[in-house]
Amino acid sequence: MADYIDIEQAKTLSGLRIVAPPGRPNPWAEGLKSLCHIKRVPYVLVRKVAGHDPALQGWTLQSSAPVAVWNDERPRTTWNEQLYLLERLVPEPSLVPKDKEARVLMFGLCNELCGEAGLGWYRRIMIIHSTLSDPEVTEQGKAAASYLGEKYGYSPASAEAASQRIGQTLRMLNTRLTAQQSEGREYFFGNLMSALDIYWSTFAVLLQPMPPELCPMDPAIRDSFVNTDPIVAESLSPELLAHRDRIYREHLQLPMDF
Numbered sequence: 001m002a003d004y005i006d007i008e009q010a011k012t013l014s015g016l017r018i019v020a021p022p023g024r025p026n027p028w029a030e031g032l033k034s035l036c037h038i039k040r041v042p043y044v045l046v047r048k049v050a051g052h053d054p055a056l057q058g059w060t061l062q063s064s065a066p067v068a069v070w071n072d073e074r075p076r077t078t079w080n081e082q083l084y085l086l087e088r089l090v091p092e093p094s095l096v097p098k099d100k101e102a103r104v105l106m107f108g109l110c111n112e113l114c115g116e117a118g119l120g121w122y123r124r125i126m127i128i129h130s131t132l133s134d135p136e137v138t139e140q141g142k143a144a145a146s147y148l149g150e151k152y153g154y155s156p157a158s159a160e161a162a163s164q165r166i167g168q169t170l171r172m173l174n175t176r177l178t179a180q181q182s183e184g185r186e187y188f189f190g191n192l193m194s195a196l197d198i199y200w201s202t203f204a205v206l207l208q209p210m211p212p213e214l215c216p217m218d219p220a221i222r223d224s225f226v227n228t229d230p231i232v233a234e235s236l237s238p239e240l241l242a243h244r245d246r247i248y249r250e251h252l253q254l255p256m257d258f
């Protein structure tokens, strides 16, 4: 497992500190760490304790992870602020398209993955729903799912809507990717990698994690992440998964370390 320091120690340091949950591939945190990897920005990992974390709340005025804290600047708690921070610290290679139409589309698609009511959000609702409906899940497992459900908009109605919404996002990504590939381009936006290639690659763990030797996660968490929903499965194309595999193989850190 990667090395983590605690929040009290992190507060005494400068440079980049990333708060993340140890031992599990949080797709937002893996995305942020991947931005740093590509831009070669060093950082220290800071432990977020499971469930409500009063120390994180005290430091950053919220308690979700990941958080990026650069020197004494305000904590960056959302994926787009984190991307802009990394772009500012190391402008090249830029992970944001220069062309304005491409840029608008890239941020829109990233938001469909990482934002509120995006793929990560709805996939979490599906996982919470399966956990709460499973009679074999322990009380501890149910308590953890209820905590996340209250915090992130779970209701049986939202669980009902989730698979259609995720399917729609996957189809948009697939249409974009395959159109680029049919014109001989390698990435979602031409021949240069963008933040969308990275976030797609890290969010795909919520549907089909890479094998244990590349993504060494707890087997119970792995089981809960593997998609079994037919509507989602129909839209999760081999091209999208192959793209994830290639981005990890050629650009990101393997085996993953969290």
Ligand SMILES: N[C@@H](CCC(=O)N[C@@H](CS)C(=O)NCC(=O)O)C(=O)O
Pocket: 026, 028, 050, 051, 052, 053, 063, 064, 065, 066, 077, 078, 079, 080, 114, 115, 116, 124, 151
């Ligand atoms: N604020 C992030 C989203 C991060 C997020 O949803 N983190 C969740 C992942 S499950 C988390 O840390 N949950 C644990 C908790 O709230 O205790 C963003 O907008 O980029």
